[in-house]
Amino acid sequence: MANLKTSEKKTKAQSMGLHSEVLTGKTQQKFFNPDEAENFFYWGAYDVDFNKRTDLDVKDMDCKEANRNIDELMSQGYGTIVIKNPQGKHSLGVGILNKLNLIFEGSLGYFGVGSIDGPMVRVNGRVGWSCAENMMAGKVVIEKNAGSCFGAAIRGGDLICKGMVGARTGIDQKGGTIIVGGDAGAFTGFMMQRGRIIILGDVGINLGDSMYDGTIYVGGKIGSFGSDAVESPMTKSDIDWLKRKLKVAELGENFDVSKMTKVVSGKKLWNYDALEPTEKKGAI
Amino acid sequence: MCGIAGLIHRGKSSNVGSELQHMLQALKHRGPDSTGYALYAENDGQNFIMRFKVGENVGEGSTSVNEDASVYDKRKKLVDNMLTELGANVLKEDRLTPYSFRYEMQFNNDLMEFSKKIESIESVEILSIGKSLELIKDLGDAETVSERYGLGNVKGTHAIGHARMATESGVDIKSAHPFWGYPFSDVSVVHNGQLTNYWNNRRLLENKGMRFMSECDSELIAVYLAEKMRNGATLEEGMKDSLAGLDGVFTYFVATKDSLGMAKDTMAAKPLVLYESDDLVAMGSEEIAIRSILPQEIDTYDPFDGEVKVWQI
Numbered sequence: 046m047a048n049l050k051t052s053e054k055k056t057k058a059q060s061m062g063l064h065s066e067v068l069t070g071k072t073q074q075k076f077f078n079p080d081e082a083e084n085f086f087y088w089g090a091y092d093v094d095f096n097k098r099t100d101l102d103v104k105d106m107d108c109k110e111a112n113r114n115i116d117e118l119m120s121q122g123y124g125t126i127v128i129k130n131p132q133g134k135h136s137l138g139v140g141i142l143n144k145l146n147l148i149f150e151g152s153l154g155y156f157g158v159g160s161i162d163g164p165m166v167r168v169n170g171r172v173g174w175s176c177a178e179n180m181m182a183g184k185v186v187i188e189k190n191a192g193s194c195f196g197a198a199i200r201g202g203d204l205i206c207k208g209m210v211g212a213r214t215g216i217d218q219k220g221g222t223i224i225v226g227g228d229a230g231a232f233t234g235f236m237m238q239r240g241r242i243i244i245l246g247d248v249g250i251n252l253g254d255s256m257y258d259g260t261i262y263v264g265g266k267i268g269s270f271g272s273d274a275v276e277s278p279m280t281k282s283d284i285d286w287l288k289r290k291l292k293v294a295e296l297g298e299n300f301d302v303s304k305m306t307k308v309v310s311g312k313k314l315w316n317y318d319a320l321e322p323t324e325k326k327g328a329i
Numbered sequence: 330m331c332g333i334a335g336l337i338h339r340g341k342s343s344n345v346g347s348e349l350q351h352m353l354q355a356l357k358h359r360g361p362d363s364t365g366y367a368l369y370a371e372n373d374g375q376n377f378i379m380r381f382k383v384g385e386n387v388g389e390g391s392t393s394v395n396e397d398a399s400v401y402d403k404r405k406k407l408v409d410n411m412l413t414e415l416g417a418n419v420l421k422e423d424r425l426t427p428y429s430f431r432y433e434m435q436f437n438n439d440l441m442e443f444s445k446k447i448e449s450i451e452s453v454e455i456l457s458i459g460k461s462l463e464l465i466k467d468l469g470d471a472e473t474v475s476e477r478y479g480l481g482n483v484k485g486t487h488a489i490g491h492a493r494m495a496t497e498s499g500v501d502i503k504s505a506h507p508f509w510g511y512p513f514s515d516v517s518v519v520h521n522g523q524l525t526n527y528w529n530n531r532r533l534l535e536n537k538g539m540r541f542m543s544e545c546d547s548e549l550i551a552v553y554l555a556e557k558m559r560n561g562a563t564l565e566e567g568m569k570d571s572l573a574g575l576d577g578v579f580t581y582f583v584a585t586k587d588s589l590g591m592a593k594d595t596m597a598a599k600p601l602v603l604y605e606s607d608d609l610v611a612m613g614s615e616e617i618a619i620r621s622i623l624p625q626e627i628d629t630y631d632p633f634d635g636e637v638k639v640w641q642i
Contacts, residue, residue: 132624133616151626154616171629173616174600190630193597211631212597230597231634249634250595 093124104130332356334613337487346483353471360492363505365466367517384428388500441512459515508551515586520547522579590639597634
């Protein structure tokens with residue numbers, strides 16, 4: 046068991062505004078121990094070989110049938126799967142819990158590649174609402190536009206959209222990074238709790254509304270700041286990290302990241318007080 | 330949750346009846362209760378088409394009742410007498426179901442007064458009046474309604490439609506979409522969402538002489554826009570005004586004789602996917618609606634919050 050108390054010294058993540066609290070023992074941390082590997086078995090995860098490649102045409106399949114077929118192929122060790130004719134179908138490629146190269150030759154509907162943990166996904170088209178919702182780890186690249194609730198509640202991994210995204214991008218985000226090459230709609234980063242969002246274009250109204258923590262970087266114009274979202278100065282750590290991240294995302298070549306606006310939580314919401322709501326009322 | 334779909338061919342006609350049927354059928358899971366079509370058909374443009382019903386087709390939760398066909402016959406006679414009294418010259422009439430009719434007629438006077446007189450007959454509702462608008466709505470999915478009313482071969486330039494999941498009112502025709510923009514010819518509206526200031530707006534508009542036929546909140550959009558246009562606003566001005574005037578969450582489409590528009594509320598809470606090219610605009614609550622008529626790879630996007638767009642044919 047790891048030491049539950051961290052040092053008082055600010056970590057690099059804290060200096061970038063990712064989080065500010067110091068763990069005091071309320072949070073349990075458990076690190077991976079090879080001797081306990083059997084306890085970390087992931088039911089439904091497979092050992093796959095990236096060099097073993099196949100195509101799957103889902104034109105005449107519904108989403109359940111298509112997902113069952115993907116699962117079957119992974120169980121046979123296929124590590125690179127190309128999905129043909131997705132044609133905007135909902136809930137394709139969900140619940141994949143192992144490493145995998147998954148390529149969609151077309152667009153996805155709602156809830157595409159949700160609840161994944163590990164795969165590398167490329168969508169050569171657009172995605173509908175709630176793409177990669179609850180993603181734990183991996184990398185998802187969308188070549189065209191994305192709908193609303195892009196990366197809702199993701200916990201980790203990189204989620205990249207090279208086009209525009211709709212409203213509420215990164216709503217309830219709890220970790221990971223969302224990168225958008227174009228514009229984003231209203232309520233971007235709504236109630237986000239951790240993680241980072243990078244928008245190279247403009248964003249709509251109520252940016253970072255009610256965000257608890259985390260950081261949002263915006264390259265273009267901001268419609269308006271949401272409740273408790275405030276601007277924060279860019280640090281060298283921010284600039285270095287942004288350069289590296291954009292390079293990996295194949296986005297923003299020649300983009301001057303030092304001119305981006307950094308937005309963090311002002312932490313003025315009542316639930317940051319030590320006071321209970323009833324006590325707060327009395328104090329007012 | 331409801332599903333909406335619309336398309337406009339710019340510079341040519343197409344088989345919009347069949348196209349919209351496919352789009353709405355793809356959205357059936359969003360609204361299985363009733364389906365409605367507003368087709369802007371290739372008519373000669375000389376005469377008015379009036380679609381009306383003299384009774385209801387009743388489903389779950391409706392306050393209306395199904396009646397005997399003889400009752401419908403009596404009401405039809407009353408409508409015919411009223412048309413003669415108002416000076417309308419009926420050129421052709423079709424009875425599509427026991428309770429719904431399509432009349433082709435000549436009429437040159439005020440449509441609002443005309444509509445009020447016709448609708449003063451018990452249980453009679455004008456679904457639409459227009460020189461190209463054909464508004465059809467009934468219970469069932471898109472295929473069922475299309476077959477019942479023979480819409481598969483209707484050619485035209487543009488169309489909007491709606492697959493309804495009844496939440497705010499019962500399952501019947503009067504609460505189904507699209508809604509006619511009474512008293513304007515060739516104006517129709519479909520909506521996905523909920524309006525929270527329905528009663529306040531309804532009271533205000535009723536005091537100004539506008540009429541509501543149902544208790545469905547979506548009807549407010551049609552009446553709201555009609556009232557704005559009655560006072561001289563263009564369609565686009567009325568739609569932009571509605572973003573502040575209507576409270577709640579909504580994405581809606583409006584169609585007129587020669588245009589098609591969309592508006593999305595400022596919270597962008599309701600979905601819309603849009604495909605736009607030089608000769609075709611197609612949009613729907615989900616991409617699968619567009620894919621049902623354009624299976625090839627296309628570029629689509631979600632309009633942003635508070636966005637209003639209008640296209641001409």
